[in-house]
Amino acid sequence: MILFYLISEFFKIGLFSIGGGYATIPFLFGLINDYGWYTTDQLTNMIAISMLTPGPVGVNMATFAGFKTLGVFGGILATVSLVLPSYLIIIFISKLLKTYNNNFYVKSVLYALKPAGCALLCSVMLSFYKSHITSLAAFLLLVFLFLLSFKFKKNPLLYIFIAAVYGFLCQFFHLVFI
Amino acid sequence: MKVSLKDIYCEFFMLGMQLLGGGYVIVPLMRHRLTEQKSWISEEELVDFYALSQSVPGVIAANISTFVGYKLRGKLGAFVSLMGIITSPVISILIIASVVDVLLQLKFVQTLFWGVGIAVIILMYLTVKEMWAKSLVDIPAWILFFIAFFASYIFKISPVHIIIFAMIYGIAVQKLRRKT
Numbered sequence: 001m002i003l004f005y006l007i008s009e010f011f012k013i014g015l016f017s018i019g020g021g022y023a024t025i026p027f028l029f030g031l032i033n034d035y036g037w038y039t040t041d042q043l044t045n046m047i048a049i050s051m052l053t054p055g056p057v058g059v060n061m062a063t064f065a066g067f068k069t070l071g072v073f074g075g076i077l078a079t080v081s082l083v084l085p086s087y088l089i090i091i092f093i094s095k096l097l098k099t100y101n102n103n104f105y106v107k108s109v110l111y112a113l114k115p116a117g118c119a120l121l122c123s124v125m126l127s128f129y130k131s132h133i134t135s136l137a138a139f140l141l142l143v144f145l146f147l148l149s150f151k152f153k154k155n156p157l158l159y160i161f162i163a164a165v166y167g168f169l170c171q172f173f174h175l176v177f178i
Numbered sequence: 179m180k181v182s183l184k185d186i187y188c189e190f191f192m193l194g195m196q197l198l199g200g201g202y203v204i205v206p207l208m209r210h211r212l213t214e215q216k217s218w219i220s221e222e223e224l225v226d227f228y229a230l231s232q233s234v235p236g237v238i239a240a241n242i243s244t245f246v247g248y249k250l251r252g253k254l255g256a257f258v259s260l261m262g263i264i265t266s267p268v269i270s271i272l273i274i275a276s277v278v279d280v281l282l283q284l285k286f287v288q289t290l291f292w293g294v295g296i297a298v299i300i301l302m303y304l305t306v307k308e309m310w311a312k313s314l315v316d317i318p319a320w321i322l323f324f325i326a327f328f329a330s331y332i333f334k335i336s337p338v339h340i341i342i343f344a345m346i347y348g349i350a351v352q353k354l355r356r357k358t
Contacts, residue, residue: 014236016341022305024237026330026337033334044295045282049274051301055197055267056204058237063271075272079264083244086236087260090244091253093234097226101233105349110233112322112348113341114313118306119326120337125302127331132295141293145300154304159297167293171286 003077005035006069010062010081017058018113024058024082026120028065029127037069040131051156058082137170181218181250183258189216190243190262197239197267204239212246219246239263318351 009031017023025047032040050060059079066078093100100106133139144166145159152158193207205228212218219227227249231241240263247259281287314320322344329335329343 012338016235016338018235018341019232019309022302025302030336034336041291041295044298045278045291047298048291048294049278050271053198053267053270053274054195055264055270056237056239059240059264059267060271063268064275067272067275072272072276075275076268079268083236083240083260083264086234086241087244087256089234089236090241090248091256093230094245094248097230101229104352106233108348108352109345110348111319111352112344114309115319115323116326116340116344118309118313119323120330120340121302121306121309123327123330125299125306128295128299128302132299138292138296141296142299145297146303149300149304154301154308156297156301159300160294163293163295163297164290165293167289167291168286170293171289 002070006066006074006078007081009035010066010078011085013062014082015085018110019117022057022121023117024061026117026124028061029124031065035069038065040128042068044128044132048156048160052160141166181255183251183254186247186250186255186258187262190247190259191265193243194263195266197263204242208242208246218250223249318347322347 013024013027017027028043028046029040031037032043038046046061046064047057050057050064053060059082062078062082063075067075070077129142133142141163145163148159148162189211193204193211196207197203205224208219209221209224213221213224227242227245228238230245231238234241240260243259243263244256248256251258282291314323325347326340326344329340330337
């Protein structure tokens with residue numbers, strides 16, 4: 001039964017997440033409440049690792065979540081389920097390629113999906129904030145990275161590296177739980 | 179000249195290996211390998227495929243690979259290029275996933291990841307900021323943003339339902355606009 005849920009949930013993510021890697025995050029977050037295949041902490045770890053390894057973030061996270069659920073087989077199955085809907089849709093629309101992006105319905109749907117996708121990501125971001133910013137040390141790191149974002153572009157490697165070093169230093173000075 | 183399926187698989191396997199930090203880098207990579215070196219696709223096709231990939235559901239890098247594969251060898255070509263692009267990401271994640279739980283039992287690694295979770299929040303914030311500028315273009319878009327946000331954050335409605343609602347909302351708004 002878990003096999004069926006794994007396939008259907010990732011098929012749904014592939015079908016409904018439009019607009020690139022981060023669009024899958026709200027769906028993966030939703031799965032925590034529905035199935036408990038992994039925890040919120042594991043999801044943020046997964047996102048960070050996905051950013052540091054080769055491949056599209058969405059694919060990486062599907063593999064990761066599938067692995068957490070059903071091992072190696074689950075990882076492969078979740079990934080294939082994720083990319084299957086877009087494969088089918090592309091085969092289907094490839095005959096009307098030239099007109100697809102100018103189609104009234106396609107344009108209207110995309111117009112609405114952008115703000116909705118943005119809102120979903122905002123909502124997950126706030127949930128992550130609530131579960132991660134539980135100490136003064138954590139809050140200080142957040143503020144520091146926030147200030148840094150005015151100076152540096154969106155480079156995952158830089159932010160993750162600084163945060164990891166900070167985590168290590170806090171542990172060194174036993175500050176993590178203040 | 180027909181491109182062999184084996185060549186397609188190998189090429190996309192190599193592309194998959196080079197996608198670091200998300201799928202966005204795939205366009206310059208494809209331009210270099212597929213347009214300039216191999217002339218499998220033209221510059222114009224690459225731009226078209228990228229635009230289409232963003233408006234089709236799913237992961238953008240996988241979508242654009244499927245489009246290229248389909249152009250080269252039809253349905254089978256699309257399947258082979260798609261499998262090629264996901265092979266190395268899947269293998270690398272499976273290797274990492276099988277050791278990460280063991281590593282996370284170490285206190286040292288736990289503290290590293292404690293900070294990393296906070297970096298993820300900032301990276302999400304930067305993405306939201308980018309999307310914000312592009313998506314909240316008029317009042318109906320703002321209204322939808324707030325509906326979707328409250329539905330998700332307060333009422334915990336599943337993203338699938340919110341996305342379906344947004345699709346209907348978008349069509350309704352644009353239909354009303356066309357009438358007036």
